[in-house]
Amino acid sequence: MATVQADRKTTSSLLYLDGISVSFDGFKALNELSFIVEPGEMRAIIGPNGAGKTTMMDVITGKTRPDEGDVFFEEGKYDLSKLDETEIATLGIGRKFQKPTVFEMHTVEDNLQLSLKNDRSVKATLFWQSSAEQEARIDQVLDIVRLKHLRARVAGSLSHGQKQWLEIAMLLAQDPKLLLVDEPVAGMTDVETMQTAELLREINKTKTVVVVEHDMAFVRELGVKVTCLHEGSVLAEGSIDQVSTNDRVVEVYLGR
Amino acid sequence: MGKFRDRILAIVFAIGLIVSAAGLAHAGPYEDALEKLTTDDYADTADAVTAVATSGNPMAAPLIAALQDGRLQFSAKDKKVFIKTVDDKLIDAETGKPFDGAPPDDLDAVRVNNRLRGVIDAANGALTLMAPDAAKRYESAQAVFKSRDAAVLPAVEKALEAEKIPRVKKVLTEARAAILLGADDTSPADKIAAINIIRDRGDQDSLALIESLPADTPAEVRAAATAASAQIQRNLAIWNTVQNLWYGLSLGSVLLLAAIGLAITFGVMGVINMAHGEMVMLGAYVTYVVQEIIRTRYPGLFDYSLAIALPLAFIFSAAVGIAIERSVIRFLYGRPLETLLATWGISLVLQQAVRVAFGPTNKEVGNPSWMSGAFDLGGILITYNRMWIILFTGIVFAALLAMLRFTRLGLEMRAVTQNRQMAAAVGIRTARIDALTFGLGSGIAGLAGVALSQIDNVSPNLGQGYIIDSFMVVVFGGVGNLWGTLVGALTLGIANKFLEPFAGAVLAKIAILVFIILFIQKRPRGMFALKGRAIEA
Amino acid sequence: MMTSHPLIRLLDRGSTLFLVLLAAFAIAIPVSNLLMPEGSALHLSTYFVALFGKYVCYGLLALSIDLIWGYVGILSLGHGAFFALGGYAMGMYLMRQIGTRGVYANPILPDFMVFLNWSELPFFWYGFNSFAYAMLMVLLVPGLLAFVFGWFAFRSRVTGVYLSIITQAMTYALLLGFFRNNFGFGGNNGLTDFKDILGFNVQAEGTRNALLVTSCIALAVCFLICRAIVTSKFGKVLIGIRDAESRTRFLGYRVEAYKLFVFTVSACMAGVAGALYVPQVGIINPGEFAPGNSIEAVIWVAVGGRGTLTGAVLGAFVVNYAKTFFTSGALAPYWLFMLGGLFIGTTLFLPRGIIGTYNNWRAGHADKAEAKAAEGASAGGGASPAQPSAAE
């Protein structure tokens, strides 16, 4: 693990992005993006398509290397730009994809079994045996996302919303320090949306959460600090009301 | 060799005669010579040829010409010789009058072997040094340069005086130099002069010529010779590199031609078409069929056969391609590996189908006159078929780029490549585009087939020989990027040709494969792959 | 279910049945071939023994391919290479066993070296006169190649079609290499004219039956290994990688390590298959490296049912039996049509293969409890996904 000596700017923060730039074939997806997430906080990130939301997630989770800029995790302990997905995941950053991604061929239970915080090495998984507390942990997580009754179902057969929740459940099973949740309510009914909001608030009691979302109603429901991205850098930051009244935000985003 | 030399002397003497007392009716040797042509024995024929050449008989030239291209007939029974004209009429070789009346039943062609051809060429060489046709004179001058026989010297010098056209004159001078260098009675000064002339010619033959100086040559000549050969070698070394480049270029263009269709289907549709090679093969067979029809019906059109075959091959392969796409591949989208297997199956079926339809043996596809032969460009030899194929490839490539850039279809294709869903959303009928794209790819494969029929077997196995190489090119160049394919093909072609001389053909091929495998590790999406946010999972 | 005891996981209905059948064959065939009198209805000809032995080896090859294609979605078009390498290792042992009985009676050099007048044995032939060493090489050479190749390929995340194509390039390069005579493996004639193995004459009926039984045992063992792998949590991770590679990564699994491990195991199995194959067919030559062969082996798996171990083996038997059947008699010239049709037909109409389709049908028709059981089975021996996303 690449660690760097804590410097004062980064100390308090859990996630620290500074001057991140990424470009694909000339197009600047991220442009000098900087923001900080404090431990225990829940942050909503909004922004029009192509604002760089997903790219930002890719950078944090090590899928994309930033062309320049720093990404630090846990009070600057870890330089994420030097680690790959697997290492970052094991550091305790869980990511939920835009499109719900679960192991369709596995049962709900197995999905969680695979996510539980365990030794991930080849040897360990080859000779692995399930245990009571593992089972208990699975029940607990299933409770949180209200999927207990579907424990034996094949994930592929779940509804869209249920898949979203299962994926969140998988993040919880990982027991991460930071959850990155990409458009959790895309394609959900209003009821589901509200339930999801509740669920995230529930989760936020114990964990730091970063939510990327279009759905303003949902963001409002979360009622947390909002960062609005535009063309790869922060446009505005603050409470939902501040942000949604910010002229430039209105112009580039809500206006349309 | 001695006997041969005498013959040439005789020929030269004959030329003297022809020049001085042309047309004088002169019976005897010619008639006896004709006798010898009827014994069906190479030695006799050889003697006869010389005798005829020296006879000075006006029939000599036509007779030797006839012998050369197998139009000289003889009848062993009644000891007669006939010249078969191009339009299958018999001319009595003795009288030169058309032969009317029933040809003898044991009529047969006078047979020639390589040695005889040599004799004939020599005879011709001497005979045609003064021929009215400049090209002929050039040819025979070259022949003399090769044979560089002292006996022909007078003839050469005579011709030299008479010669007007510079390029012929040049060769004659070189020929003369060659002879002088070989002759023992030449003064050192002349020899050095000769060496310089030959040095300026500067090709492989000149080198051989200069290096084959006898041991007893005087020092100063030897010095000049070594200097000259050194220069020639330097010169040749440079040309050698140029030649490798050229070979690489032409190999590359063949690869490109074979791979470009694949690049399209692979790039736009992400379809691995294992039957691509068979599309090429079909194109080649179309060429064969076209040529067959032309041969039997309209022989006159033969030189246009390829021009006719091209569109047909394109259409046919494209049609087959579209049929395959509609009937099989479209059910397999999003499952590239299954597509790979299915198309492999298709390729097996197509191969065996052709095998059953046309038989397993190679089919003859001829080169039109404008595609056979070669010409010298500086120090390298450029064969017409390779040159045309390179040009053709260039044209196809350019046309394709233009088509993608400027036509509606091209636009829609690029749209689909970049974002299928979005394209569909804006109302592009992706299914139709897929079919057309696949058709286009296959059609181009068909065109490749026409080109390959000019340099390779036309057999059911034709495609197999190219499929793996084509894949290497596409993957190496980077998917969905025609320029990548271009660079990929040329790189591989040239690399191969520079490796071949010292590594040998087999190792060169292996080296290239290993290189590609390693390269893919570095750039898993090929040289010019489009980057961007690949949406995974 | 993951909670169930490992042994129960290992031996679900299908697997048990498979092993029982295999054992039955391994016993019945030698008995009827050796003990039953010639001409009696129960007598099986040696021709059949040889044929079956060959099929078993193909079955093992198919198994090894299914392990990586069916469960991790790695489509190797170069598995024939590992098969052939194993075969060559065995072949080299057999060559050294010939000793002075070669046509030139040279105690050290194999015949092909003598008539290309080589003076001494190339270093890589050392040690192959020892059976143990040869067997070690049977595992080591393919395993090592697979490890190195995989280490490069998986680390730099070469996936899907690209991987398939470079595996093909690999086997093609080896093909060209082994064709070269001065490569030291007998050029395109390969290694042949074997005399005996461990002192037994390879042609003797007894030896043939012994080889057949050995092959069956090898198949059974490898089958159990595969079962153990795919029914363990490791196996679930593999399926995870197949269906959603990046999800697995973001869960913190070292995808490349998993792929590398299973790829190497599979290569070793292919090597074993090749090693058993050579003494039974009596020759090994570069033809086995031909990309076509590897692709054909893949179709065996597809026919039997990708992602179902029993299916892979069944597929190998069915297709090869068809080959035997259709390459003689009136149909002789049309075999390629059959094979080609098989490729197309299977991918179009039977994407899950025989066993896969059957499992599905059973899962569909059984009641809830049964269905659960089927899930259990299919989680391990499972049916392939409806839309196998093997490419990603």
Add this chain to the structure above:
Amino acid sequence: MFTSNHTAARRPTARKWLAATAGFAFAATGAISSAQAQDTIKVGVLHSLSGTMAISETTLKDTVLFMIDEQNKKGGVNGKKLEAVVVDPASNWPLFAEKARELIAKNKVAVVFGCWTSVSRKSVLPVFKELNSILFYPVQYEGEESEYNVFYTGAAPNQQAIPAVDYLMSKEGGSVKRWVLAGTDYVYPRTTNKILEAYLKSKGVKQEDIMINYTPFGHSDWQTIVSDIKKFGSAGKKTGVVSTINGDANVPFYKELGNQGIKATDIPVVAFSVGEEELAGLDTKPLLGHLAAWNYFQSVKSPGNTEFIKKWQAFTKNPKRTTNDPMEATVIGFNMWVKAVEKVKTTDATKVIDALPGITAPNLTGGTSTMLPNHHITKPVFVGEIKGDGQFDVVWKTKGLVPGDAWTDFLPGSKDLESDWVKLKCGNYNTVTKKCGGQAS
């Protein structure tokens, strides 16, 4: 197997297995049932009809069928009609072995005509030894083999390569002084070239006057090599090329030759694997005068040949169908087998094999070939020049017939070996150690 069916019958899964099992059982019992039918003499035909080798082998399959047809018109052999059993080894070597076994063990054929490539022969050898049956191998090959069960009716190196080289060295052939040995990289060219190299050196040719070059199978880009040959040839001395390039690669090779203007008068190319069939895929005008060495040419004028070609073209219903050397070899082999069977009045392999040496049969070029004790035959050697019409013009032939030599005298390994299945009962008797190499010493 039956116990297993019993246990299996309970489970639906077993049906598939049952099907397969039944299939095998059928295959097996099929072997027995076919064993009964003995009113005809079965003749096995083992030539690839699909895959890459079909290009050459299909013709030979037709030839055997043609010969059988002819023989049956004459009333068959020993009063029994001949029946062809055709299988398709699909150009796949292990399949060759399997099919050989099938022919002998399952179909109980009396004799097998088959194989083209050496590797296919090598792969079936063990089967023929084990089941003691007869194989007639009709293709020219590298020699270095003489098996009890195999009869080699094609040319051994001394019946093709060496005479051809002799011709090129002769005055008539252009007294070649400098040699290019170009071949495809497999055993036949390698061995042949080794032999030729040794032979040439024994004739005083220096190392620097020999250039050896190998190319992969189906090599199609000949630019570099042809121009190398040209360079090598322009060194003043008369140069000749001996080509052991394998079938498919020849067409592009000759096309390149023609286009780079290498005329036979400058650098003659003599080929050992290019016959009428291969030329059928070429416009031969640019190749006028290049040579091939065979034991048979379609253009050879002899009553036997003319009649054969007539019947053959009638049989194949194709007036343009060519004939070639391996076909003639097949014909000779077939006739020899018939004679032998009629001589011993049985098709029993051992008896026929022992009877075959000494048997004679007319070859199509007017001579009479004899089966030698080393299981090779005597044949005339012709050198032909390519004509404009895709045929060859015989420019040279050996005086009398050349006996096939299994073990060449030009390789250190095999010069002491000798094969004699009549007296020595040994295919590789070592005249120095006085031992039969095959047996353990």
